[in-house]
Amino acid sequence: MKRLLVVLSRVVTGRRTTPVILGLFLLVYIGVAFFTEEALVTLMMLTRRVPLLLALLAMIPLNLAARLVGDLRLELRRGRALAGHPSGPLDGLFDEEVRLAGEGRLAELEAWLAGAGYRVKRGEERIAAVRGISAAPWRLLFRFGQFCLFLGILLSLTTRAVVREAVIEGEPLPAVAGAGQVQGIRLAAEPGGLILNKSLTVTVAVPSAGGGRLRSFGLYPPGLLNGAFFYPRYLGLAPLVQFHAPDLAGEAGSYYLLMLYPPGREDSATIPGTPYRIVFSLATSPGDEDPFLSGKYVLNAKLFRGEEPVAEGRLPVGGALERNGFRVAVPEVRQLVQTDFIRDSGVLLIWLAAALFAAAVPLALLILLLAPRREMLFRASGQEVIGYSRAEGRVRRHNGVFHEALDLSAPH
């Protein structure tokens, strides 16, 4: 039992655990890719459904958390040792340990190390010399970012629930979003935007304790509504289409949800109970303003009876198209947004991970390049001197100083 615990502990805290697990997932991905074109999606699905894979994935944030704790403890112990506080055995804290017979000659050592550019702190029978800036905080931050990333992936994979519904101007919110009324959908140009050149504002009236209030949702970052992310996907139109055909009695009229954005995209409305289908698209000419920005919609319409085209033409909203006895009219149109309502506990963690990486990586690299941390500790006890050394960068140069310092502390 004890051996099992030891093995488990090694696996949970091991440096190789995460790379090995990622390697296993790579092999599974390669295997899956032989059987399907959608290998990544299939792998995600398999991971959700196969307990072993899920357990392996869960092991990654566990391993990263354990290593984070271990790294932190190591840094604290080393800091205490350099500061002269009791810190227990120094095994594993430094890269090199050398024992010499000798008295230490700490005063000379202090002057020599100070002359070499180190900040020296002398205590009773010990000297600590450091130089540069420790990259440890940024490394720990990076490790924490890794933990957030993989925990976020695990949570996202297992808890993500997506419901896609149309959010239509003037209509109540879909049931999944709770009570509320869509007041307006507005697309605006943002020519100065860094990444996006348009903004989308969906204004919703939601009930609240004091009566009601208006909330607005944009493109990015998506807002939260009743615990779900409000993620606008595709713009479209909900035109009221009135249709008459020579072989039909009366006129059919109904709203249809058509995904017609960006202009040029086609979508079709099938007239229920008839063989007729109308394919719509937005009519634009080069140089025209985006109709979703201007609010002026002119539609191209192609009428099909089965697979056979029977009429086509152009009609503005509020107008009608009459051909060969067929009549298509669009008296009014409302804007709509196909919106994903997403419940996902992992998204915020993944965003946090991205922010942590963006902060930690450049800073750590700069420090390692320009002012890497170098440390030495000398302890004299009786007739022995023990020297410890560690360097995060410029190792050869630091080792040179360490070796000369040892020569100085050894008897001639």
Added chain:
Amino acid sequence: MALAVKAMTLVLCWGGICLGLFRAFGGARRTVLSGTLAGFAGGAVLVVALAAAVPATALAATLRGVLAVGFLLLGGVAVTHLYRPAGATLDISGPAAVPPGRWPAVLTSAAAGLVTAAVGGGVLGALPLGPDRLLPGAITLAIGLTLPFLAVAGERRLPVALLLTGEALLALVVGLLLLLSSSSLGLDLFAPLSMKVMKLIHDFIHQFFESMLIPDHPFFRNDVWTYIGYLFSNSVGFWGGLALWLLPPLLLVLGLLRKPLPSVAHIRQGAQRRKLLASFLRARRWQLVVPWLTVLVLAGAVYRSTHPATEYWDPKPVPVSAGADGTVVLPVKDGERDLDDGRIHKFALRDGEQEARFLVVMKPDGRYAVALDACAICQPEGYGQAEGTVICYYCKTLIPLETVGQPGGCNPVPIRFTASEREIRVARQELVNAWVSTVQAGARVPGGKR
């Protein structure tokens, strides 16, 4: 000429592998010599038997699989190499850093010989063995059974300081085998790897956008979306594939550079310390030679893969038109053109401003196939024919001739047709509709279809 080039490649690769084996197992030269000869001969017999028993596509897939396993193994070893135990330093001991003893030498050299014989035979076109393939077969055998003797002598001329660790030997052998296989369309690994990488990157970006709730592309600035569009382009597969391809030997280099040198702190004289340190640095430099050489070799394999010696049969499309009944009629024999010759024949049907390209081919089973000169996945750059397959110019996927006419994957989109002894008939509307729906859908997203 092509055979001479491929033979030279086999000489280079097999010679390099033998040199590496003799250097790595320096204390067991006779064993290695026997192992390489036996392995090569055995591999030749085995692959000839397999080629007679299974279809060529299955044999090629098997060989590619073996090479892929070798590449994955190298990748795993390279990653493991990075994670050294705490306190471990660079190993600068003796010339033979691979496991001592006869059995590792025998097994390694025999395995290398076996795989080289199989791949070499395939590359030189000796498979399946037949009366018209005796010359390539003989050349393969001659090279395979002669070079080990030359390599024994040649290895003694290599610098003594050139050490070969187990990882370096694996890298050299795998790298040279991949260089050899890149000479053959059917055995090349880089092209399919780059396509899989492209697919992975596309899928990953797509999933990433979905997972991170990033807005759809119409809301992006055009210039920003153009940059993002590069991630969906063909070249991302090449560069991503190249990065993965070169990663294992580069990881070996990185592992060697990151490994601390043995300590000299116990020496109290500066000049002695520096002299020892200099010897460690020299030893490390020599250990880096083979991994860097492997990088060059794999880069060479990429070049061969992207600039194949093979010339594709790609005829210019012949303009055709439909009759009054809306049917395109293609005589089986029309002047110099013979649709029964087993080669692809391309045609172009003009419909207003639209031109639909399609091809006709008689497959090995004697049946015709009619398909668009485009597939449902890639940009419509068309197909060429070589070595019993057709190749999509866009994604470099090889499609066996037997499967042309079947839908799916990167196969050219099949078209319904009727065939008689004298002609093949295709409906104009069928061609135009298929072309419009296939090509138009692909035009929306750079790099292919969504």
Added chain:
Amino acid sequence: MIIEARGLTRSYAEICALKPLQLQVPEGEWLTVMGHSGSGKSTLLNLMGGLDRPSAGTIQVGGVDLASLDENGLARFRREWIGIIFQQHHLVPYLTALENVMMAQYFHSVTDEAEARAALERVGLGNRLRNRPGELSGGEQQRVCIARSIINSPRILLGDEPTGNLDHQNTRMVLELLRELRDQEKFTIVLVTHNSEVAAWGDRTIFMDDGVVVRDEPRGAPA
């Protein structure tokens, strides 16, 4: 004996710069070689340092017959056994004192800035590390040369008129430094000079004339 010469001869065409010479130098001794110009003292120094090959006879240094070494072997021998100080300092003018010493390390094995710094501190130039030769006095330049010549821990230090360009005070300073280093590091010094005051610092002096050793005398401590 660290240096043993038997029948050591050096001729240049018809000129015999060194006639067959027998010489033994114990390890750790400070040997001074005196003689007027053309007496063969520099030729003897060059042969001891492996900078030249004898025409006849043998010269063994540390038990190794230098004539048996090829060019690479001689270069290795010089790197590891010999330190040389010349009258002209031959320092690289665009490198600092520290860099000049590190250059000697570079040609020996690898550089070590801390060790070079320690060597310059030993010769009293710890505060002149970043100065170029043009910014140093004659004595300081010669001290940089001494640091450069001992950085690789040679067994034998050869000096060809090292104090020839120095004034009396700097000469004394350099010679005191050499004695101190010899006592600490236990290397052998062979110094060529025509100055009897400099010769008085050595343990033993040989006098050369026309390629022959004419006198061999022990010397006491300097006045």
